[in-house]
Structures are given as C-alpha cells and as structure tokens.
Amino acid sequence: MFVSTNPATGQPIATYPAHDAAEMARILDAGAAAKAVWRDTPLPDRCQALFRLADLFEARLRPLAELAATEMGKLLPEAEAEVGRCARACRFYAKMAPKWLADEPCPGEAGRRMVVYEPLGVILAVMPWNFPYWQIMRGAVPQLAVGNAVAVKPAPNVMGAAMALEGLFAAAGFPADLVRVLRIPETLVPQAVAHGAVAGVTLTGSARAGAAVGALAGANIKKAVMELGGADPFIVLADAALDACCLAAETARMRVCGQACIAAKRFIVARPLYAAFGRRLTDMLAAHQPGDPFDPGATLGPLARLDLLENLDRQVRESVAAGARLLLGGHRLPRPGFFYAPTLLADVRPGMPAFDEELFGPVAALTEAADAEDALALANASPYGLGGSIWTADAAKGLALARRLEAGMVTVNAVPRSDFRLPFGGVKRSGYGRELARHGLLEFANIKTIVVEES
Known part of the structure; x- marks a missing residue:
C-alpha cells in the first residue's frame, strides 16, 4: 500500500x-x-x-x-x-x-x-x-x-x-x-x-x-x-551585471523550493562582487513568504517529504560546523508541514556538504573565487556535472569558459532549464x-x- x-x-x-x-x-x-x-x-x-x-x-x-x-x-x-x-x-x-x-x-x-x-x-x-x-x-x-x-x-x-x-x-x-x-x-x-x-x-x-x-x-x-542530479555551479565573474545576476540567482535557486536537479546550488562569485552579491541575495531570499501552495501570496512552498527536510538540515549544520558562515535561515520553520527557511551559507569550500553534495531545498551556498580561472576550477571540483551557468559582460569569454565547464548543459547569462528542443543529461556522477x-x-x-x- x-x-x-x-x-x-x-x-x-x-x-x-x-x-x-x-x-x-x-x-x-x-x-x-x-x-x-x-x-x-x-x-x-x-x-x-x-x-x-x-x-x-x-x-x-x-x-x-x-x-x-x-x-x-x-x-x-x-x-x-x-x-x-x-x-x-x-x-x-x-x-x-x-x-x-x-x-x-x-x-x-x-x-x-x-x-x-x-x-x-x-x-x-x-x-x-x-x-x-x-x-x-x-x-x-x-x-x-x-x-x-x-x-x-x-x-x-x-x-x-x-x-x-x-x-x-x-x-x-x-x-x-x-x-x-x-x-x-x-x-x-x-x-x-x-x-x-x-x-x-x-x-x-x-x-x-x-x-x-x-x-x-x-x-x-x-x-x-x-x-x-547535480551540484550545479552559478559562476559570477567580476564584470557581471550585479542586479540582473542576483535576480537570476534567486530564480535559479528557489524554483520549486530548490528541488530541481538543474537548479543552481553553488554560487561561485569573483572576489570584487562577492560581498555585494551575498548582501543582495540575502535580502531577496529573506523576502520569500512561506505558505500553502494554493495561497497566491506564497512564494515558498514546503519540501516534498520530511526525510528530505531532515537531510537538508543535516547538510546545513555540518557545513556550518566545518566553517561555513550562516547568513540567513538554517532551520525548519515552526508551522505544520515540511517547510524549511530560505538559507544562505557563505565561505563554502570543498569538503563541506554544501559544496560536495546536492542541496535539494531552499539553501544556497556562496564560494569566493579569486578570478575566472579559480572560479572554473572550483566549479569543476565536484563529482557532479549536470548543468551550470556563467555570468559575464563578455559573451566570448563566457563561451570559452562554458566549453571547459564539465557539465551536460551550460548557459551564459541565462538560467539553465530542461527544454524539449535541447538534449538534456549529465556527465560524471x-x-x-x-x-x-x-x-x-x-x-x-x-x-x-x-x-x-x-x-
């Protein structure tokens, strides 16, 4: 049954x-x-x-x-x-x-x-x-x-x-x-x-x-x-348009309460934009309103099952214990159902669950990169390779990096989505x-x- x-x-x-x-x-x-x-x-x-x-x-x-x-x-x-x-x-x-x-x-x-x-x-x-x-x-x-x-x-x-x-x-x-x-x-x-x-x-x-x-x-x-599934990188280069980039980041992370395989999970941001990106994304995530899926005012639904919520909470707690900074959220919401607070972790590095594992829920992980090459190396330092995106004012630079990103789908200045007109799938795990x-x-x-x- x-x-x-x-x-x-x-x-x-x-x-x-x-x-x-x-x-x-x-x-x-x-x-x-x-x-x-x-x-x-x-x-x-x-x-x-x-x-x-x-x-x-x-x-x-x-x-x-x-x-x-x-x-x-x-x-x-x-x-x-x-x-x-x-x-x-x-x-x-x-x-x-x-x-x-x-x-x-x-x-x-x-x-x-x-x-x-x-x-x-x-x-x-x-x-x-x-x-x-x-x-x-x-x-x-x-x-x-x-x-x-x-x-x-x-x-x-x-x-x-x-x-x-x-x-x-x-x-x-x-x-x-x-x-x-x-x-x-x-x-x-x-x-x-x-x-x-x-x-x-x-x-x-x-x-x-x-x-x-x-x-x-x-x-x-x-x-x-x-x-x-995957731990998709969202790479923000130093010349990216910050406002548009943050709006896209919110969409890429929060669609379906973060429960999409192709959703961005690791936000790898060049050093000149790192602090400002973190502040703006914190404000955007904090503005989400949890509620019943039928409530037209709700912008955050529940996780699909209790065990998924519990695993997500484990990933957050273990990442903080390993040195990540909690900028927002990090807890179950005190209401019926399986609701988890929009969460933002900063200073996430390889070896932490928030970097190495798939985050299936409303949790975003920020990682600082020294430059474009460092960002690419961090993006590829993952066992997964489903999707990824690169944000830059230089489309040619974005295309060159996209060719080197280990993933089945890469978008430049766009949020990846499965599209019936395009082949979809991954590499590595x-x-x-x-x-x-x-x-x-x-x-x-x-x-x-x-x-x-x-x-």
Missing part, C-alpha cells in the same frame, strides 16, 4: 494498493503486446495521438496542477507551468518525429544502403517526485513517437499524479497497456529490469539509485539512460545518456542499417 501525504500539512491524503510481482509481470507482458500493435501503427497516426494528448493536458490543466500542488507541494503557478510544458512537448515531438525518424539513405557504390529507426520494446522509467508530470513525459513522449511502450515506476509520494497520467493516455486513444504505472516497491525493481519485455531503462534520481539500477541494466544487457530533442528520441531506438544489393 502506498500513502501520499500533503507536504504543506503533513497529513495523508490518499492510498494506492501495490502491485505484486505477478501483477507487475502481467503489466509488462501486456505492454509488450501493446508495443507490437503500436510499432505497426503508421507514424502519422502515432503523432496524431500525441496531438490529442496535448489537447487533453490543456483541457485538464487546472485539476492536474492542483493534484501536483497537493501531492508534491509546489506552488500552484509552478504546477500549472509544468502541465503546460507537457502539452507543448507533445506537439513538438508530434511535429518533429516524421523528420527525425525518416529513413536515411547512405552513400554506396552499388545497391541501396539506409539507416532506419525502430522501437526496442517496453521502456522501464523509474521516476522521481519533483516534476511528477514532466519527468515522466519528457521520456515517454519521444519513446512513444518511436513506437516503444512505457512502464512507469513513480516515486510513491506522487502516485496520484502518475495514475492521472495513465488515465490521460487512455483518454487520448493510445492502445490499452501501452503506458502503464507500476505500483511496486523498490524491492521489485530488479525483477522489472530483468523481465524479458523490458528493453531499456531510464532513471531520474540520486547517484545511489542510478548506480543500483544501472548495474541491474548492465547485468541484463539493457540500454540505460541515467539522469542523477550526474549520469549518462540524453533525454529530449532528437538525441533523446533515439536513445531507445534500434538504429538499424539495411543494405540491399542489386541482383
């Missing part, structure tokens, strides 16, 4: 019965049968189903957003934006799939040589809770365009959102069992990965989870894509493989070469 809890109140809101191993196997077998039908469905018809799905997302935007706000705790406007992004992604892939999946002729001296793109089977998606719709959709939509089936193992605390998605696919006219939710505990994931119908595995989560599931995929010789754009579309496609010799 899975229980979802409202993180704004700490009270349970719904229960969902679990699938046992036999039911899980039946769902996966049914997914393989549905895929056999779906792969033979003409691509234009598959794309039309995606267009219908986009329409449903828009028609049901408000109730879907309300469910995400209740289960996960994100502010209602953020939840509405997430649902809207899902609709736009459906339309984007429906438009681009015919071009991206078209047969490609290859040069040759005689006969015909071509590359074709075919589905692999059922893709097992082990998904997190922070974007309960978008995380599933950004992997599922391109794979459905290819012709694959998708089985989703969602995070237990957002089971309701996952079930709502399952119903949405059915309402859009996708074949029965093509997209199904596996209500299974972590203990059944090894059996799911090993199941004969599963052809590939995608996971978004912690490095620990990625190591475990990646090892299972490797042992079963199955393709895997791992997006494992942030994972491997790519989601989104054509790169993500082809991750679970059989890229088949066909040669036909003239008789």
Whole structure:
C-alpha cells in the first residue's frame, strides 16, 4: 500500500494498493503486446495521438496542477507551468518525429544502403517526485513517437499524479497497456529490469539509485539512460551585471523550493562582487513568504517529504560546523508541514556538504573565487556535472569558459532549464545518456542499417 501525504500539512491524503510481482509481470507482458500493435501503427497516426494528448493536458490543466500542488507541494503557478510544458512537448515531438525518424539513405557504390529507426520494446522509467508530470513525459513522449511502450515506476509520494497520467493516455486513444504505472516497491525493481519485455531503462534520481539500477541494466544487457542530479555551479565573474545576476540567482535557486536537479546550488562569485552579491541575495531570499501552495501570496512552498527536510538540515549544520558562515535561515520553520527557511551559507569550500553534495531545498551556498580561472576550477571540483551557468559582460569569454565547464548543459547569462528542443543529461556522477530533442528520441531506438544489393 502506498500513502501520499500533503507536504504543506503533513497529513495523508490518499492510498494506492501495490502491485505484486505477478501483477507487475502481467503489466509488462501486456505492454509488450501493446508495443507490437503500436510499432505497426503508421507514424502519422502515432503523432496524431500525441496531438490529442496535448489537447487533453490543456483541457485538464487546472485539476492536474492542483493534484501536483497537493501531492508534491509546489506552488500552484509552478504546477500549472509544468502541465503546460507537457502539452507543448507533445506537439513538438508530434511535429518533429516524421523528420527525425525518416529513413536515411547512405552513400554506396552499388545497391541501396539506409539507416532506419525502430522501437526496442517496453521502456522501464523509474521516476522521481519533483516534476511528477514532466519527468515522466519528457521520456515517454519521444519513446512513444518511436513506437516503444512505457512502464512507469513513480516515486510513491506522487502516485496520484502518475495514475492521472495513465488515465490521460487512455483518454487520448493510445492502445490499452501501452503506458502503464507500476505500483511496486523498490524491492521489485530488479525483477522489472530483468523481465524479458523490458528493453531499456531510464532513471531520474540520486547517484545511489542510478548506480543500483544501472548495474541491474548492465547485468541484463539493457540500454540505460541515467539522469542523477547535480551540484550545479552559478559562476559570477567580476564584470557581471550585479542586479540582473542576483535576480537570476534567486530564480535559479528557489524554483520549486530548490528541488530541481538543474537548479543552481553553488554560487561561485569573483572576489570584487562577492560581498555585494551575498548582501543582495540575502535580502531577496529573506523576502520569500512561506505558505500553502494554493495561497497566491506564497512564494515558498514546503519540501516534498520530511526525510528530505531532515537531510537538508543535516547538510546545513555540518557545513556550518566545518566553517561555513550562516547568513540567513538554517532551520525548519515552526508551522505544520515540511517547510524549511530560505538559507544562505557563505565561505563554502570543498569538503563541506554544501559544496560536495546536492542541496535539494531552499539553501544556497556562496564560494569566493579569486578570478575566472579559480572560479572554473572550483566549479569543476565536484563529482557532479549536470548543468551550470556563467555570468559575464563578455559573451566570448563566457563561451570559452562554458566549453571547459564539465557539465551536460551550460548557459551564459541565462538560467539553465530542461527544454524539449535541447538534449538534456549529465556527465560524471550526474549520469549518462540524453533525454529530449532528437538525441533523446533515439536513445531507445534500434538504429538499424539495411543494405540491399542489386541482383
């Protein structure tokens, strides 16, 4: 039995019965049968189903957003934006799939040589809770365009959102069992990965989870894509525009209460701006108003679970004990639910949890850099490499540094976000493989070469 809890109140809101191993196997077998039908469905018809799905997302935007706000705790406007992004992604892939999946002729001296793109089977998606719709959709939509089936193992605390998605696919006219939710505990994931119908595995989560599931995929010789979070640097050079930079820093850290993999976590600031940047960011973070996600005056929602709050508090306390200065916050808020005060740590250095670990919550870590080269060295002194940003008045300098920053996505004078038009993923302990754009579309496609010799 899975229980979802409202993180704004700490009270349970719904229960969902679990699938046992036999039911899980039946769902996966049914997914393989549905895929056999779906792969033979003409691509234009598959794309039309995606267009219908986009329409449903828009028609049901408000109730879907309300469910995400209740289960996960994100502010209602953020939840509405997430649902809207899902609709736009459906339309984007429906438009681009015919071009991206078209047969490609290859040069040759005689006969015909071509590359074709075919589905692999059922893709097992082990998904997190922070974007309960978008995380599933950004992997599922391109794979459905290819012709694959998708089985989703969602995070237990957002089971309701996952079930709502399952119903949405059915309402859009996708074949029965093509997209199904596996209500299974972590203990059944090894059996799911090993199941004969599963052809590939995608996971978004912690490095620990990625190591475990990646090892299972490797042992079963199955393709895997791992997006494992990060400790993204926000590099501020001495020539950056301070006001614009601080506004962007607040957005980059506080979106979804700091619970985004691609959110900026380590703010590495050149010495001439370090003190002023810290003062301004302190004032901005202190102005946030905690409240229920449905309260239009709230700018800070709760953390999604109590254990996440407790781990974040540990990271802050251990960093302060190691020499970081607490400029703001550093404590749980005295109110119902899982609220943590906006927190700013200064003088954070390698070896502290706030520098070395992923901060998943409203906590920002400031690190002083002597110059651009020192800032780059500090940014790369991390086991993670998902995203990062560089802020400078010299775009050419920013581009040169971006090429040397060890990350899957780097922006110059912009806040990084996952965008369905751009490939997304990390390096180092942030994972491997790519989601989104054509790169993500082809991750679970059989890229088949066909040669036909003239008789």
